[in-house]
Amino acid sequence: MCPTETSNGTNGVANEADRVEIPVASAPRQNRSNPYQPVGDYLSNVGRFKIIESTLREGEQFANAYFDLPMKIKIAKALDAFGVDYIELTSPAASEQSRADCEAICKLGLKAKILTHVRCDMRDAKIAVETGVDGLDVVIGTSHFLREHSHGKDMAYITKTAIEVIEYVKSKGLEVRFSSEDSFRSDLVDLLSLYSAVDKVGVNRVGIADTVGCASPRQVYDLVRTLRGVVSCDIETHFHNDTGCSIANAYCALEAGATHIDTSVLGIGERNGITPLGGLMARMVVGEPEYVKSKYKLHMIKEIEDLVAEAVEVNTPFNNPITGFCAFTHKAGIHAKAILNNPSTYEILNPSDFGLTRYVHFASRLTGWNAVKTRVAQLGLTMTDEQVKEVTAKIKTLADIRPIAIDDADSIIRSYHFNLQEQVPAAGEPVPQVVA
Amino acid sequence: MCPTETSNGTNGVANEADRVEIPVASAPRQNRSNPYQPVGDYLSNVGRFKIIESTLREGEQFANAYFDLPMKIKIAKALDAFGVDYIELTSPAASEQSRADCEAICKLGLKAKILTHVRCDMRDAKIAVETGVDGLDVVIGTSHFLREHSHGKDMAYITKTAIEVIEYVKSKGLEVRFSSEDSFRSDLVDLLSLYSAVDKVGVNRVGIADTVGCASPRQVYDLVRTLRGVVSCDIETHFHNDTGCSIANAYCALEAGATHIDTSVLGIGERNGITPLGGLMARMVVGEPEYVKSKYKLHMIKEIEDLVAEAVEVNTPFNNPITGFCAFTHKAGIHAKAILNNPSTYEILNPSDFGLTRYVHFASRLTGWNAVKTRVAQLGLTMTDEQVKEVTAKIKTLADIRPIAIDDADSIIRSYHFNLQEQVPAAGEPVPQVVA
Numbered sequence: 001m002c003p004t005e006t007s008n009g010t011n012g013v014a015n016e017a018d019r020v021e022i023p024v025a026s027a028p029r030q031n032r033s034n035p036y037q038p039v040g041d042y043l044s045n046v047g048r049f050k051i052i053e054s055t056l057r058e059g060e061q062f063a064n065a066y067f068d069l070p071m072k073i074k075i076a077k078a079l080d081a082f083g084v085d086y087i088e089l090t091s092p093a094a095s096e097q098s099r100a101d102c103e104a105i106c107k108l109g110l111k112a113k114i115l116t117h118v119r120c121d122m123r124d125a126k127i128a129v130e131t132g133v134d135g136l137d138v139v140i141g142t143s144h145f146l147r148e149h150s151h152g153k154d155m156a157y158i159t160k161t162a163i164e165v166i167e168y169v170k171s172k173g174l175e176v177r178f179s180s181e182d183s184f185r186s187d188l189v190d191l192l193s194l195y196s197a198v199d200k201v202g203v204n205r206v207g208i209a210d211t212v213g214c215a216s217p218r219q220v221y222d223l224v225r226t227l228r229g230v231v232s233c234d235i236e237t238h239f240h241n242d243t244g245c246s247i248a249n250a251y252c253a254l255e256a257g258a259t260h261i262d263t264s265v266l267g268i269g270e271r272n273g274i275t276p277l278g279g280l281m282a283r284m285v286v287g288e289p290e291y292v293k294s295k296y297k298l299h300m301i302k303e304i305e306d307l308v309a310e311a312v313e314v315n316t317p318f319n320n321p322i323t324g325f326c327a328f329t330h331k332a333g334i335h336a337k338a339i340l341n342n343p344s345t346y347e348i349l350n351p352s353d354f355g356l357t358r359y360v361h362f363a364s365r366l367t368g369w370n371a372v373k374t375r376v377a378q379l380g381l382t383m384t385d386e387q388v389k390e391v392t393a394k395i396k397t398l399a400d401i402r403p404i405a406i407d408d409a410d411s412i413i414r415s416y417h418f419n420l421q422e423q424v425p426a427a428g429e430p431v432p433q434v435v436a
Numbered sequence: 437m438c439p440t441e442t443s444n445g446t447n448g449v450a451n452e453a454d455r456v457e458i459p460v461a462s463a464p465r466q467n468r469s470n471p472y473q474p475v476g477d478y479l480s481n482v483g484r485f486k487i488i489e490s491t492l493r494e495g496e497q498f499a500n501a502y503f504d505l506p507m508k509i510k511i512a513k514a515l516d517a518f519g520v521d522y523i524e525l526t527s528p529a530a531s532e533q534s535r536a537d538c539e540a541i542c543k544l545g546l547k548a549k550i551l552t553h554v555r556c557d558m559r560d561a562k563i564a565v566e567t568g569v570d571g572l573d574v575v576i577g578t579s580h581f582l583r584e585h586s587h588g589k590d591m592a593y594i595t596k597t598a599i600e601v602i603e604y605v606k607s608k609g610l611e612v613r614f615s616s617e618d619s620f621r622s623d624l625v626d627l628l629s630l631y632s633a634v635d636k637v638g639v640n641r642v643g644i645a646d647t648v649g650c651a652s653p654r655q656v657y658d659l660v661r662t663l664r665g666v667v668s669c670d671i672e673t674h675f676h677n678d679t680g681c682s683i684a685n686a687y688c689a690l691e692a693g694a695t696h697i698d699t700s701v702l703g704i705g706e707r708n709g710i711t712p713l714g715g716l717m718a719r720m721v722v723g724e725p726e727y728v729k730s731k732y733k734l735h736m737i738k739e740i741e742d743l744v745a746e747a748v749e750v751n752t753p754f755n756n757p758i759t760g761f762c763a764f765t766h767k768a769g770i771h772a773k774a775i776l777n778n779p780s781t782y783e784i785l786n787p788s789d790f791g792l793t794r795y796v797h798f799a800s801r802l803t804g805w806n807a808v809k810t811r812v813a814q815l816g817l818t819m820t821d822e823q824v825k826e827v828t829a830k831i832k833t834l835a836d837i838r839p840i841a842i843d844d845a846d847s848i849i850r851s852y853h854f855n856l857q858e859q860v861p862a863a864g865e866p867v868p869q870v871v872a
Contacts, residue, residue, distance in 0.1 A: 061771070063762040063797060066839035095801040097836035141774075149777040182781075214722050214784040217653035217684045218691060242784055243722055244715040244757045248653045248684030255654065270771055270782070272755040272763045279680040286650050286679055317753030319708040321680045326499040327708045335497070335706055338577075341585035345618075346706070348650040348678055359499075365531040366497060400533035403502035 043228060043257040047288040050085040050260045051296075052137075052236060053277060055308060056105075057088040057117045058262065058269035064312040065268060069101050071311050073108065075265070078304045080110040083296040084277075088115045088262070092131050093124040099131060106132035113175070120158070120178070125165045135175025137207070137236075138165055142191060143182035155190050159197050166203050177236055179207025184215040184223070192230050199231035205260060206231055210249060213242025213271070217252040224256035236260035239275050241267055246275040247283050247321075265308040266316065278305055282321040286348050299355035322354050331361035337370035363409040365399040367392060372413070379410065381417045391416040479664060479693040483724040486521040487732075488573075488672060489713060491700040491744060492541075493524040493553045498704035500748040505537050507747050509544065511701070514740045516546040519732040520713075524551045524698070528567050529560040535567060542568035549611070556594070556614070561601045571611030573643070573672075574601055578627060579618035591626050595633050602639050613672055615643025620651040620659070628666050635667035641696060642667055646685060649678025649707070653688040660692035672696035675711050677703055682711040683719050683757075701744040702752065714741055718757040722784050735791035758790050767797035773806035799845035801835040803828060808849070815846065817853045827852040 056072055059065055067075065076087050087110065092099035106114050113134040118124040120140035128136050140158055141151060153161075162178050169176040178198045180186055195206045208223060215223075220237070227235060237253040237260070239246040250261045267276030278301045285292040292298070302323050309316050318324050328351040330339045338345035339360055351358050362371035369385075369392040376383050376391075383391070394416065395409050492508055495501055503511065512523055523546065528535035542550050549570040554560040556576035564572050576594055577587060589597075598614050605612040614634045616622055631642045644659060651659075656673070663671060673689040673696070675682040686697045703712030714737045721728040728734070738759050745752050754760050764787040766775045774781035775796055787794050798807035805821075805828040812819050812827075819827070830852065831845050 061768045061802060063765040063767060063795075066800070090802070095832045095836050098801060145778065145781045146774060149774050149781045212782055212784040216687055216691075216719075216723070218657065218688060221654065241755065242757060242763070243719040244683035244712075245687070245719065247680035251652055251681070252654060255652075267755055270767060271765060272757060272760045276680075283652075283679040283681065287652070314754040315751055317755065318750040319677065319703055319753065321678060321708060324708045327678070329499040329707060331499060331706060332497045338582060338585050342581065345581045345585045346648055348648040361499060364502070365534060366526070396531045400531045 041255065043225065043255070045254045045257060045259055046251070046284070047291045049254050049258075049284070051277070051280075052086040052088055052115065052260050052262045053079045053084040053112070053264065054088040054117070054238075054262050054274070055079065055264040055268065055277075057090045058238075058274055059264040059308070059312075060090050061270045062264075062268035062273065062312060064314060067311065069097075069104055072101055072105060075304075075308060075311070076105050076108065076110060076112075078300070078307060079265075080108075080112045081297065082277075082300045082304060084112050084263075085260075086115050086135075087112045088117055088137060089133070091116055091118045091124060091128065093118060093127045099127065102128075102131045102133065106134075115175070115177075120161055120165055122161075122165060122168065125168055129169060129172045129174060133174065135177065135204070136169050137177045137179065138162070138169070139179045139181050139207070139209070141182055141211075142180035142187075142194065143185040144187075145185060146182050155194065159194055162194065162198050163201050166198055166201055170202060175204045177205040177207050178203045179209055179236065179238070181209050182211040183208045184210050184219060185212070188223075188226075192227070195227060195231050199233050203233055205234040205236045207236040207238060208253070208258075209238040210240055210246075211238075213240030213246070215239065215249055216243075216245060217248045220249045221252040221256045224253045224258050228257035234259040236262065238262040240269070240271065241273050241275070242271060246273075247279045250275045250280055251283050251287075266305055266314070266320070268308065268312060268314075276321075277301070278323060279321040282349060285353065293353065298353050301354055302356070322349065322356070327351075328356060328358040329361060330358065331364060332366045332368075336360045336362065337368050340370055340374055363395065363399065363404045363406050365396050367395055367399065367409075372409075375409070376413060376417075379413060381413065383417065383420070387416070387420065477691065479661065479691070481690045481693060481695055482687070482720070483727045485690050485694075485720070486696045487713070487716075488522040488524055488551065488696050488698045489515045489520040489548075489700065490524040490553070490674075490698050490710070491515065491704065491713075493526045494674075494698065494705035494710055495700040495744070495748075496526050497706045498700075498709065498748060500750060501704060503747065505533075505540055508537050508541060511740075511744060511747070512541050512544065512546060512548075514736070514743060515701075516544075516548045517733065518713075518736045518740060520548050520699075522551050522571075522696075523548045524553055524573060525569070527552055527554045527560060527564065529554060529563045535563065538564075538567040538569065542570075551611070551613075556597055556601055558597075558601055558604065561604055565605060565608045565610060569610065571613065571640070572605050573613045573615065574598070574605070575615045575617050575643070575645070577618055577647075578616035578623075578630065579621040580623075581621060582618050591630065595630055598630065598634050599637050602634055602637055606638060611640045613641040613643050614639045615645055615672065615674070617645050618647040619644045620646050620655060621648070624659075624662075628663070631663060631667050635669050639669055641670040641672045643672040643674060644689070644694075645674040646676055646682075647674075649676035649682070651675065651685055652679075652681060653684045656685045657688040657692045660689045660694050664693035670695040672698065674698040676705070677708050677710060677712075682709075683715045686711045686716055687719050687723075702741055702750070702756070704744065704748060704750075712757075713737070714759060715757040718785060721789065729789065734789050737790055738792070758785065758792070763787075764792060764794040765797060766794065767800060768802045768804075772796045772798065773804050776806055776810055799831065799835065799840045799842050801832050803831055803835065803845075808845075811845070812849060812853075815849060817849065819853065819856070823852070823856065 089102050090098045092102045115135045116133045117137040118128045120138045235258040237258045239249040263277040267273035335346045369389045372392045373388045525538050526534045528538045551571045552569045553573040554564050556574045671694040673694045675685040699711050699713040703709035771782050805825045808828045809824045
């Protein structure tokens with residue numbers, strides 16, 4: 001499905017050296033049925049998912065992250081305004097300041113529920129329930145890797161402890177999630193037995209975590225769908241991005257019946273991180289535009305990413321979904337031509353949904369004459385199509401020799417147009433010497 | 437499945453301000469069966485895929501790209517040395533220089549086959565076959581968006597022209613692929629009819645392209661699997677990354693029987709680009725380590741990415757798979773502890789496969805005492821576990837107040853150790869005033 005909104009063409013010349021905003025026809029986007037849209041599926045929660053935003057927990061595990069309390073509050077308030085359902089915080093057992101920060105954020109009175117993420121251990125749980133959080137996300141490793149090399153506990157011990165911790169947290173009136181760690185390298189029978197046991201004692205959510213980033217989309221679908229048949233509680237999922245599948249895996253989890261997705265801003269977390277909040281929004285708004293746009297303030301994505309990027313001293317990746325500098329830039333001639341006719345031709349995302357604009361590149365060797373024609377009109381000049389094709393050839397000739405800026409292209413167009421007015425024969429004239 | 441190689445621990449202190457390489461136990465990685473590894477599937481080409489590397493075609497459509505011939509040759513040679521199967525170049529019909537560059541690259545005598553990407557048009561095909569390429573990648577838009585707003589042709593015209601072009605290219609003894617554009621918004625019956633027709637006239641490959649980046653992994657699987665039953669030729673796939681699924685979609689396409697994946701270095705291309713070569717390697721080496729490591733020079737990924745990043749003036753994204761600066765950095769206490777016991781606990785990729793090393797962060801409020809214990813040994817000091825726990829608490833106390841560098845943590849450790857030697861009671865002493 002593609003967005004059905006009318007695209008907002010924008011006017012005016014941008015300051016960028018080599019590209020320009022071009023006004024586009026405001027034709028209504030078409031909404032014909034897509035033969036590959038999955039047919040209705042009662043398992044799918046693609047149109048009713050919730051976000052557990054973990055920039056202040058998983059994100060704090062990012063190599064460059066150091067959030068002091070004022071920054072944590074700023075991030076928490078921005079995420080709350082954006083509309084996330086939950087905000088997850090570092091365990092108060094990690095350090096004294098982590099505990100104090102957790103208490104302070106609980107007192108902000110945000111709409112989002114506040115969770116903290118703790119080891120499956122009664123001592124940690126007891127510290128956490130005193131902080132004022134709405135719930136605890138409890139976790140323990142279940143793969144043989146983690147059972148042997150991390151905590152050293154067997155499945156019987158894990159199950160017993162999990163039930164104790166869950167019953168304790170529930171006795172305090174708080175929400176509780178129980179998650180395995182490294183779920184995709186855990187034994188399936190062990191996992192299902194454990195989840196079934198915690199479901200029976202009334203856990204609110206079970207969690208599946210691809211802790212090492214090894215899961216592929218169809219593995220995720222299969223595991224979540226199997227689990228959906230075993231437990232009646234909600235299913236939360238957490239995907240690392242080591243092999244570049246964290247957004248796709250989240251989507252497939254929702255298709256299979258997961259209810260909650262863990263995200264962080266720009267995906268920051270251990271190693272190269274987890275499902276990014278902005279990237280997930282790009283994925284979800286394509287599938288379920290009404291739900292996503294009514295629930296989340298998509299135009300805030302850029303400011304939230306800028307806030308976190310500055311706090312952890314990274315640049316937004318050039319190829320980031322939505323906010324990468326080139327996410328809405330069109331360059332090849334056939335792309336530019338079609339975009340100028342109807343943006344839906346080469347855009348599945350509408351930049352105006354995110355408070356952003358598109359650019360059509362018309363100063364390169366790949367330029368087509370349709371983009372130049374639009375630029376000619378934007379400069380207030382009049383030419384026939386044949387004349388536009390001729391001046392396009394001149395632009396491409398120069399672009400073959402060196403990178404050219406918008407000013408170069410404009411100079412060629414103006415010079416060509418001036419010569420037309422002077423009645424000088426246009427054919428065969430030398431390319432004007434313009435400099436960037 | 438996880439890599440089976442022995443991990444190469446590295447020694448020595450890195451120059452980074454706040455992290456350090458830590459030698460790790462060289463325990464052989466375990467290779468127990470993973471319950472979520474898909475069972476044998478005769479459709480899957482995950483263990484025998486080929487790469488069509490399109491940095492010099494799709495990548496040239498990236499907003500910042502301007503490759504002169506010397507740079508194109510450098511990139512082509514690097515990709516050839518890496519082991520890609522095909523190198524795809526911009527259409528020689530795009531500009532005179534594009535044609536000359538194409539001819540020059542064909543004369544390099546690379547192992548990789550050279551392709552050029554042309555519109556489904558006899559004029560373009562005639563220019564292309566004269567350049568010396570091994571094959572043509574022919575493309576035309578088939579969605580209603582592109583048929584109405586781009587070329588304006590109907591399916592009967594498309595089929596007729598496709599057959600003409602394919603027969604012409606084959607008559608010249610060259611390889612030919614026919615691809616639809618915007619396949620995931622095209623009518624399924626139209627698509628299958630078209631592919632079936634070109635398969636019958638002996639096309640070498642058909643291509644599926646997610647031109648706008650709207651496809652989700654299970655849609656990809658379904659379409660490729662359906663197509664696999666319709667044509668007998670190879671199947672190439674091309675995935676844009678607008679919604680963050682380009683790597684996952686490529687993987688699912690291979691699972692469904694696709695044979696070729698289009699990539700570009702760092703994923704550069706129109707808008708935010710396509711399946712990145714490095715990211716695809718991260719995904720594939722997890723599933724099929726033997727095939728991937730025997731065929732591709734994985735240790736070249738970083739230098740190829742650096743070459744292209746410099747050429748197009750972007751930074752490698754901080755969270756890039758494999759080469760992002762933090763891809764092998766471990767920070768949280770429980771992660772660091774387990775990694776020190778066995779890297780497979782929190783790593784699905786082995787950094788030494790890519791000529792890289794891992795880092796374990798031990799100077800933060802999330803630090804665990806196991807990481808500090810390793811650091812103590814690395815500094816040549818001796819402490820009991822109780823003493824290490826005590827000095828860890830001191831490090832965390834300072835890290836709660838401000839970001840600390842490795843020097844800070846080392847100063848605390850050395851100061852603590854010095855006091856132990858002096859027989860000064862260790863408990864209750866003030867945190868030393870260290871500065872970064």
